[in-house]
Amino acid sequence: xxxxxxxxxxxxxxxxxxxxxxxxxxxxxxxxxxxxxxxxxxxxxxxxxxxxxxxxxxxxxxxxxxxxxxxxxxxxxxxxxxxxxxxxxxxxxxxxxxxxxxxxxxxxxxxxxxxxxxxxxxxxxxxxxxxxxxxxxxxxxxxxxxxxxxx
Numbered sequence: 001x002x003x004x005x006x007x008x009x010x011x012x013x014x015x016x017x018x019x020x021x022x023x024x025x026x027x028x029x030x031x032x033x034x035x036x037x038x039x040x041x042x043x044x045x046x047x048x049x050x051x052x053x054x055x056x057x058x059x060x061x062x063x064x065x066x067x068x069x070x071x072x073x074x075x076x077x078x079x080x081x082x083x084x085x086x087x088x089x090x091x092x093x094x095x096x097x098x099x100x101x102x103x104x105x106x107x108x109x110x111x112x113x114x115x116x117x118x119x120x121x122x123x124x125x126x127x128x129x130x131x132x133x134x135x136x137x138x139x140x141x142x143x144x145x146x147x148x149x150x151x
Contacts, residue, residue: 005032006060006067009053010074010095011043017114018045018073033067035060037074037095046077069110070103072096077116078144085143092147118145 005025009018018034025032036043036053044050064070076082076091100111117132121139140146 003030003068004066005030005069005071006064007032007034007071007073008037008057008099009034009043010037010072010091013043013045013051013073013075016045016077017075017116021071021073021114032071037099046075046079064103064106064108067108069112070099070108071112071114072099073114075114075116075148076144078142083143085147088143088147089150092144093150096151113151115151116145116148118142119149121145 007018007021022032022034024030033055034053035055035057037057039056039058041053041056042050043053072095074091074095076088082088096113100113103111119138119140120132120136121141138149140149
């Protein structure tokens with residue numbers, strides 16, 4: 001049986017992470033469907049690029065068993081125009097947890113939460129290239145990294 005993945009994209013979506021995963025699915029012959037976690041299929045990336053998802057999240061309900069995995073691709077990423085700490089935590093930590101719990105209740109076998117190296121620090125804290133290991137200390141130093149660390 002061919003692998004099939006449901007990708008949940010919250011508005012705004014982390015376009016960089018989303019596009020990397022979609023490209024990998026395509027290159028590896030993994031079927032996927034992008035669901036907008038919204039009332040319409042129109043969503044934007046953090047940088048403002050508009051895109052149209054395949055469907056809306058409401059239409060995934062009852063079809064969860066058709067997918068081998070659910071990928072949660074949503075984040076507010078390094079947005080200087082958004083300073084609301086509660087919003088960062090809602091989108092980057094609470095929503096993924098709520099969706100993971102719901103996915104588990106619905107029998108989804110695998111739930112992938114896209115995170116970030118920002119949980120280890122950003123900017124001058126991290127070198128441009130490095131190997132991340134399981135014993136690295138967590139040192140998030142901005143709203144994005146701190147909120148993803150909570151997720």
